[in-house]
Amino acid sequence: MASKKNININLKIWRQKNAKAKGSMETYKLDNVSTDSSFLEMLDQLNEELINKQIEPVAFDHDCREGICGMCSLYINGRAHGPDTGITTCQLHMRMFNDGDTIFVEPWRSKAFPVIKDLVVDRTSFERIQQAGGFVSVNTSGNTIDANATPVPKHDADKAFEAAACIGCGACVATCKNGSAMLFVGAKVSQFALLPQGKVEATQRVLNMVRQMDEEGFGNCTNTGACEIECPKGISLENIARMNREFLKASLK
Amino acid sequence: MKLDSKIPDGHISEKWTNHKNNLKLVAPNNRPKIDIIIVGTGLAGASAAASFAEMGYNVKAFCYQDSPRRAHSIAAQGGINAAKNYQNDGDSIYRLFYDTIKGGDYRAREANVHRLAEVSGNIIDQCVAQGVPFAREYGGMLDNRSFGGTQVQRTFYAAGQTGQQLLLGAYSALNRQIGLGRVEMYNRHEMLELVKVDGKARGIIARNLITGEIERHSAHAVIVATGGYGNVYFLSTNAMGSNVTAAWKIHRQGALFANPAYVQIHPTCIPVHGTNQSKLTLMSESLRNSGRIWVPKKKEDAEAIRAGKLKPVQIAEGDRDYFLERRYPAFGNLVPRDVASRAAKERCDAGFGIEANDTNEGVYLDFSTEIQNKGKQAAYAKGNHNPSAAEITALGKQWLEEKYGNLFTMYQKITDENPYETPMKIYPAVHYTMGGVWVDYNLQSTIPGCFVAGEANFSDHGANRLGASALMQGLADGYFVLPYTVSNYLADDIRTGKISTDLPEFVEAENRVKDQINSFINNKGTKSVDHFHKRLGNIMWNKVGMGRNENGLTEAISEIAALKEEFYKNVYVPGSNDELNPELEKALRVADFIELGQLMAMDALQRKESCGGHFREEYQDSEGETLRDDVNFSFVGAWEYQGSDINKEVLHKEDLKYDFIKIAARNYK
Numbered sequence: 001m002a003s004k005k006n007i008n009i010n011l012k013i014w015r016q017k018n019a020k021a022k023g024s025m026e027t028y029k030l031d032n033v034s035t036d037s038s039f040l041e042m043l044d045q046l047n048e049e050l051i052n053k054q055i056e057p058v059a060f061d062h063d064c065r066e067g068i069c070g071m072c073s074l075y076i077n078g079r080a081h082g083p084d085t086g087i088t089t090c091q092l093h094m095r096m097f098n099d100g101d102t103i104f105v106e107p108w109r110s111k112a113f114p115v116i117k118d119l120v121v122d123r124t125s126f127e128r129i130q131q132a133g134g135f136v137s138v139n140t141s142g143n144t145i146d147a148n149a150t151p152v153p154k155h156d157a158d159k160a161f162e163a164a165a166c167i168g169c170g171a172c173v174a175t176c177k178n179g180s181a182m183l184f185v186g187a188k189v190s191q192f193a194l195l196p197q198g199k200v201e202a203t204q205r206v207l208n209m210v211r212q213m214d215e216e217g218f219g220n221c222t223n224t225g226a227c228e229i230e231c232p233k234g235i236s237l238e239n240i241a242r243m244n245r246e247f248l249k250a251s252l253k
Numbered sequence: 254m255k256l257d258s259k260i261p262d263g264h265i266s267e268k269w270t271n272h273k274n275n276l277k278l279v280a281p282n283n284r285p286k287i288d289i290i291i292v293g294t295g296l297a298g299a300s301a302a303a304s305f306a307e308m309g310y311n312v313k314a315f316c317y318q319d320s321p322r323r324a325h326s327i328a329a330q331g332g333i334n335a336a337k338n339y340q341n342d343g344d345s346i347y348r349l350f351y352d353t354i355k356g357g358d359y360r361a362r363e364a365n366v367h368r369l370a371e372v373s374g375n376i377i378d379q380c381v382a383q384g385v386p387f388a389r390e391y392g393g394m395l396d397n398r399s400f401g402g403t404q405v406q407r408t409f410y411a412a413g414q415t416g417q418q419l420l421l422g423a424y425s426a427l428n429r430q431i432g433l434g435r436v437e438m439y440n441r442h443e444m445l446e447l448v449k450v451d452g453k454a455r456g457i458i459a460r461n462l463i464t465g466e467i468e469r470h471s472a473h474a475v476i477v478a479t480g481g482y483g484n485v486y487f488l489s490t491n492a493m494g495s496n497v498t499a500a501w502k503i504h505r506q507g508a509l510f511a512n513p514a515y516v517q518i519h520p521t522c523i524p525v526h527g528t529n530q531s532k533l534t535l536m537s538e539s540l541r542n543s544g545r546i547w548v549p550k551k552k553e554d555a556e557a558i559r560a561g562k563l564k565p566v567q568i569a570e571g572d573r574d575y576f577l578e579r580r581y582p583a584f585g586n587l588v589p590r591d592v593a594s595r596a597a598k599e600r601c602d603a604g605f606g607i608e609a610n611d612t613n614e615g616v617y618l619d620f621s622t623e624i625q626n627k628g629k630q631a632a633y634a635k636g637n638h639n640p641s642a643a644e645i646t647a648l649g650k651q652w653l654e655e656k657y658g659n660l661f662t663m664y665q666k667i668t669d670e671n672p673y674e675t676p677m678k679i680y681p682a683v684h685y686t687m688g689g690v691w692v693d694y695n696l697q698s699t700i701p702g703c704f705v706a707g708e709a710n711f712s713d714h715g716a717n718r719l720g721a722s723a724l725m726q727g728l729a730d731g732y733f734v735l736p737y738t739v740s741n742y743l744a745d746d747i748r749t750g751k752i753s754t755d756l757p758e759f760v761e762a763e764n765r766v767k768d769q770i771n772s773f774i775n776n777k778g779t780k781s782v783d784h785f786h787k788r789l790g791n792i793m794w795n796k797v798g799m800g801r802n803e804n805g806l807t808e809a810i811s812e813i814a815a816l817k818e819e820f821y822k823n824v825y826v827p828g829s830n831d832e833l834n835p836e837l838e839k840a841l842r843v844a845d846f847i848e849l850g851q852l853m854a855m856d857a858l859q860r861k862e863s864c865g866g867h868f869r870e871e872y873q874d875s876e877g878e879t880l881r882d883d884v885n886f887s888f889v890g891a892w893e894y895q896g897s898d899i900n901k902e903v904l905h906k907e908d909l910k911y912d913f914i915k916i917a918a919r920n921y922k
Binding site: 017018034036037038040041044045048051052054055056057059061062063064065066067068069070071084086087091093095116117120122123124126127130131132133134135136137138139140141142144145146147148150151152153154157158160161164165167168191192195197198 | 300303304307318319320322323325327328337339372375377378379380381382383384386387388389390391392393394395411412414417418421424425426428429431432438440463490492493494526527529530531532534535662663666667669732733781783825827828832833835836
């Protein structure tokens with residue numbers, strides 16, 4: 001059992017009234033933070049104190065708080081989702097910090113993710129990439145063939161599943177010095193490229209998704225691998241390689 | 254009011270087919286003349302939105318998240334049931350139907366559940382066609398596992414992310430339609446009122462959560478698919494934003510709210526750590542396939558564990574009480590959730606809980622037996638028939654990692670303990686709500702043109718829900734039920750034309766919303782919204798939680814009424830209404846949770862029996878098992894709103910008839 005204790009911390013948090021306003025780092029001191037709290041519970045605690053002082057609380061995105069929905073999105077001490085690997089911010093716990101620490105909290109940093117307020121950013125560019133081709137064009141009529149009529153090799157299904165594990169949080173973009181979305185797009189392209197159901201439209205899918213990705217203002221990939229390191233779901237760089245192969249194949253057709 | 258469930262005549266296996274043959278249709282060339290609003294884009298909402306758009310209707314879909322992909326269906330881990338009988342272990346539509354009715358403690362509607370079982374196989378076909386990467390066997394066929402309350406392997410899964418993968422499947426179908434311009438998607442929007450014109454649902458008032466703008470949207474039908482209301486307890490496994498507002502608003506407009514007392518308490522959640530806790534995390538029920546649940550047999554051992562003087566691995570096998578295996582030998586650790594939850598509570602109440610905090614609540618979920626068994630198997634499979642203990646353990650852990658790796662990692666991140674080395678600590682928590690808006694067989698509420706799907710309706714789960722059946726219901730409603738039944742309703746609307754949002758009904762509804770928002774912003778009280786929400790949760794968990802009794806419920810009803818008064822008097826909502834304002838969003842939701850909480854207590858008070866997730870302490874047998882009263886309580890309790898004094902709500906009863914299934918005591922021994 002981890003030792004239960006309380007710590008005092010200093011917070012430097014990005015405050016920005018709205019997309020048009022100029023933002024700045026504000027300083028807050030927060031005492032008696034349980035090391036068993038999650039990072040977001042610590043922010044709840046801060047907000048409760050701010051509300052009691054009639055100061056507007058800090059806006060941040062969060063929802064499931066189980067590491068699955070992909071809504072939470074903080075840049076903590078210069079790292080996407082903070083100083084731990086393989087997790088989202090909601091799973092980051094205060095036991096990762098020490099008494100007296102100063103913690104910097106910023107929103108995702110990318111031109112394609114404009115700030116809405118404080119720590120909340122607009123990730124709808126991801127939506128539009130998905131809408132450009134992140135699907136199999138099958139009718140939702142229920143008249144599909146029996147699920148076992150098309151066997152899928154376990155290895156392929158496992159690989160497709162690993163790619164499909166992406167939660168669309170945007171940490172890959174936020175951490176990339178180029179603001180590239182290639183890990184996110186590569187994961188979706190890979191999932192379908194690996195399954196027989198997705199093969200039919202593979203050519204058009206990769207061309208459309210890549211085109212949309214470029215239009216949204218994401219940068220290019222220069223293989224620094226930061227995205228893979230910060231991805232909470234361990235999405236592998238090999239998905240980017242697979243997308244590049246798919247793209248090349250499609251371009252030559 | 255007379256409740257008409259509109260269950261079709263005929264043999265149960267033919268009802269749905271016959272019904273579909275008799276439903277009215279809307280011709281393809283007429284569908285573009287019709288608008289449909291769908292609120293909520295989880296499994297039920299996204300699948301419905303995609304299906305209607307595919308058919309050619311104009312669809313507007315709304316969700317409060319920044320993307321439909323974040324709906325809380327995404328967090329469902331374990332799996333989805335389907336009567337495919339791929340494993341040849343005797344499964345059938347009838348068995349799935351039977352298990353679901355029995356699991357629901359004979360408080361679900363027979364015809365709905367049979368339909369659910371009928372379309373279950375089709376759901377899997379549809380999802381596979383969409384590229385959902387379900388687990389496969391080496392031969393390329395789909396893999397299955399078993400879940401609580403069943404004796405067959407009918408659960409399809411994608412590691413511990415089944416909900417995520419199914420939701421992404423529905424989301425991709427929805428995206429395709431958005432891309433094609435057939436669905437207008439409104440992210441970060443919340444429905445705050447239903448608009449009725451001539452008694453029919455004709456639109457909604459929604460708030461743009463970024464700008465605060467109040468918007469009017471009209472349609473020929475409105476579908477509410479906004480999930481459950483477990484967050485009434487403050488602490489639950491629901492996403493923080495999950496709320497009852499859309500469902501409660503239609504209730505206030507005349508839709509009956511059915512069986513609100515039926516709340517599922519899931520047995521395998523990570524125990525509460527302290528007062529700052531914001532929500533609870535579920536560990537998939539699939540873990541019960543491999544884990545054995547126990548507490549120490551001796552009280553002094555439990556005390557020593559809580560004091561940190563003993564570790565669970567130091568308790569000898571003979572000193573462990575595997576209480577589920579002891580009490581329910583036939584199902585063991587795979588008894589249904591309500592049974593497993595209550596058994597854990599019983600042991601903790603008796604002083605055997607193991608968690609070292611002020612609750613002392615918690616039991617062990619232990620994987621050491623499985624590590625040994627699977628490790629040995631794996632060694633033999635490799636041709637090593639004389640493996641060392643270390644080899645067995647290593648191979649067993651590897652097997653666990655392949656099966657549940659992500660869940661184990663999640664547990665370790667949250668608790669700082671390694672579940673491969675020491676048993677997990679678990680305790681029941683609020684998870685899924687079986688009650689919801691009353692709907693007929695067509696999933697239509699008592700408001701014409703207002704349909705309710707998925708967890709937001711009441712119909713398919715009875716007093717209890719079996720594992721892996723919620724995902725099934727969400728997708729069944731969205732893909733395979735609503736497209737037929739809503740079309741039937743809309744067939745009369747092909748000449749109606751566009752509904753104007755300038756109608757006085759829209760103006761009135763918008764004013765109601767604006768008044769409520771302004772009163773919160775201008776209230777300038779002294780206490781935060783969370784302050785009231787936590788107090789509500791406290792009352793609910795203690796008095797309308799896992800065990801309920803007449804005194805507690807009576808107290809809860811008046812305490813919640815008093816809390817409501819204090820809330821309106823003293824809540825403080827910072828910020829303004831024309832910007833992103835999470836505190837305002839919460840205030841609007843908590844206002845509805847408070848009213849619903851009171852109704853839940855009232856519903857639990859009138860139901861003088863124990864069934865499924867509803868355990869009235871006065872009604873139990875000598876062994877502590879539930880005592881159902883089929884003579885007096887075999888009905889759906891559907892409440893009618895009578896103004897803001899919830900005490901005045903009127904109870905209507907829909908009698909439940911079981912024509913094709915024999916009612917029996919639920920026995921898992």
